[in-house]
Amino acid sequence: MERPENFDRYLAHFRVRSRLARKKLYRRSLFIVGGLAVGAVAVLMAWLADHAQDIFAAGLRTAPYLALAATPLGFALATLLARHVFPNSQGSGIPQTIAALQIENQASRAPLVSLRVAFGKIVVMTLGLLFGASTGREGPTVQVGAAIMFAMGRTAPYRQSGFLLAGAAAGVAAAFNTPLAGIVFGIEEMSRSFEQRTSGLIIGAVIAAGLTSLALIGDYSYFGSTAERLPLSSDWFGVLVCAMVGGLSGGLFIRLVASFAKGLPGRAGAAIARWPILFAMLCGLGVALCGLNGDASVFGTGYAQARAVVHASGDIDYWFAPLKFVATTLSAISGIPGGVFSPSLAIGAGEGSALSLIFPHLALGALALVGMVAYLTGVTQAPITAFVIVSEMTDDHAMIIPLMLAAVVARAASRLLSREGLYHALSHGFLASARAEPAKMA
Known part of the structure; x- marks a missing residue:
């Protein structure tokens, strides 16, 4: 029995379309799973930051001048670890993520957003707060989120910039429990542009991170709800x-x-x-x-x-x-x-x-x-x-x-x-x- 005319061409076309569909599904799954992971890690970082500050505050209540000795020593230890054990973990972490977005070479990009840097970021950030540093954990969450998404994206044969951008946006969303701000941050601050191909995936990662935060610590406003008004006047x-x-x-x-x-x-x-x-x-x-x-x-x-x-x-x-x-x-x-x-x-x-x-x-x-x-x-x-x-x-x-x-x-x-x-x-x-x-x- 002869095959219908053009059957082989249609079959090849079907196979190509199926392969592309599987790749897209795999990529979208990575974004969602990565967003869930970023949300969970963001909650962990918030817990560590809060408890580190509580321990330092308790120490000050016992010995008010403890900071004069503990804070300089803590800064020295944190700097030593950041420079020699976890390089590229210093500071906020957002500049490293921005730099990684501008680098196309994977080998050059990796040291800025590796899982080792992410682990060091969490450890040394917590150490700084344990000794009274005037720092936050939201910026570090951006680098950690980017590192998690970067690690997941390396298993897919696609450009990694979308994964980095989504990880950064998801980090902000989960850190502040502000999904809309996470999307805006990813567009305005991290990419300085709106890429149509990755915007939907960014939103997906942000939603996943937000749902994880919501499931683990509930619905809350970072500074609580306010009802302030400022009517138009000379004020x-x-x-x-x-x-x-x-x-x-x-x-x-x-x-x-x-x-x-x-x-x-x-x-x-x-x-x-x-x-x-x-x-x-x-x-x-x-x-x-x-x-x-x-x-x-x-x-x-x-x-x-x-x-x-x-x-x-x-x-x-x-x-x-x-x-x-x-x-x-x-x-x-x-x-x-x-x-x-x-x-x-x-x-x-x-x-x-x-x-x-x-x-x-x-x-x-x-x-x-x-x-x-x-x-x-x-x-x-x-x-x-x-x-x-x-x-x-x-x-x-x-x-x-x-x-x-x-x-x-x-x-x-x-x-x-x-x-x-x-x-x-x-x-x-x-x-x-x-x-x-x-x-x-x-």
């Missing part, structure tokens, strides 16, 4: 002032951290390069002094202090913002692993509360929210991410318009001091190192 002048202050201070933070990352000129820079562990100890001592002057509230992520300001549930400490700014700067330039997301939100909330002295008729919670968006925008220069993440964290949609205005003004103010956001400014060093040196798998 909006306070929004503009708060936005300018946050943008300029965020730009100053970029300049300081980026300058130390590139290396200071002259003898100071040479001394830091020669004795990095000693420099880290000095930074730790500075953080300890800031923390003692700030009634110990300056240590750690600053989450509790920011939440208290947003809900106006505590006394206003007008020195909190400047002390937290100094402590966070010292932590960032020391070389220890740790993020700046949570400390930035705390600094912004502190700046907003301090401005209540000048604008007493504005609701304290509203000023705090504006300050958080302004300073976070000033640091990242990602205005959409900043106002989306704060509005989603507080479940307060009535403040979206003033938060949008604050983000736009803050970005303009920040760019007066720095042409790039912190993460992109720091990514150049990692990118240059990865391209200049032969890749060594971590």
Whole structure:
């Protein structure tokens, strides 16, 4: 019996289509499973961070001056581990992920987002918080999420940039329990573009990470729900002032951290390069002094202090913002692993509360929210991410318009001091190192 005409051609076409369909299904499955894994690890990192801070706080209650010895030693140990045991784990981790996205060579990309770096990030980040560092765990979650997705993506014959991007976005979504902000962060901050082919997969990974976080720790708003309102009136002048202050201070933070990352000129820079562990100890001592002057509230992520300001549930400490700014700067330039997301939100909330002295008729919670968006925008220069993440964290949609205005003004103010956001400014060093040196798998 003869085959119908063109049967072989149709059969070959069917086989090709089936093979492509299986590949697509496999790839989508990797994104979903990876998102579940990122969500679970993000919850673990949150638990570790909270308990590390609780242990340090308990130690301070027993011996108030413990930080003067423990924090410098902790910074020294964390820096030693980050430099010699887990290289590429220092700092936030977002610059490393941005650099990895720009590298096409897999062997050069791998040391920035390997599972070993992810493990080291978790361990040394927790160690830093255990000794009072003014750092956060959200930025590290981005690098860890990217590393998990990168490891899973290596089993598929596709470009890895989509996996890295999805892991970073899922990390933000799970860390803050803000799925929309995770998507916006992936588009605006990490990729600086919208890739149609990977956008749906990013959303899938974000949903998987969010569902995992929801299943493990329940539905919650990062800073709790607020009902702040800011009607259109002359009081909006306070929004503009708060936005300018946050943008300029965020730009100053970029300049300081980026300058130390590139290396200071002259003898100071040479001394830091020669004795990095000693420099880290000095930074730790500075953080300890800031923390003692700030009634110990300056240590750690600053989450509790920011939440208290947003809900106006505590006394206003007008020195909190400047002390937290100094402590966070010292932590960032020391070389220890740790993020700046949570400390930035705390600094912004502190700046907003301090401005209540000048604008007493504005609701304290509203000023705090504006300050958080302004300073976070000033640091990242990602205005959409900043106002989306704060509005989603507080479940307060009535403040979206003033938060949008604050983000736009803050970005303009920040760019007066720095042409790039912190993460992109720091990514150049990692990118240059990865391209200049032969890749060594971590």
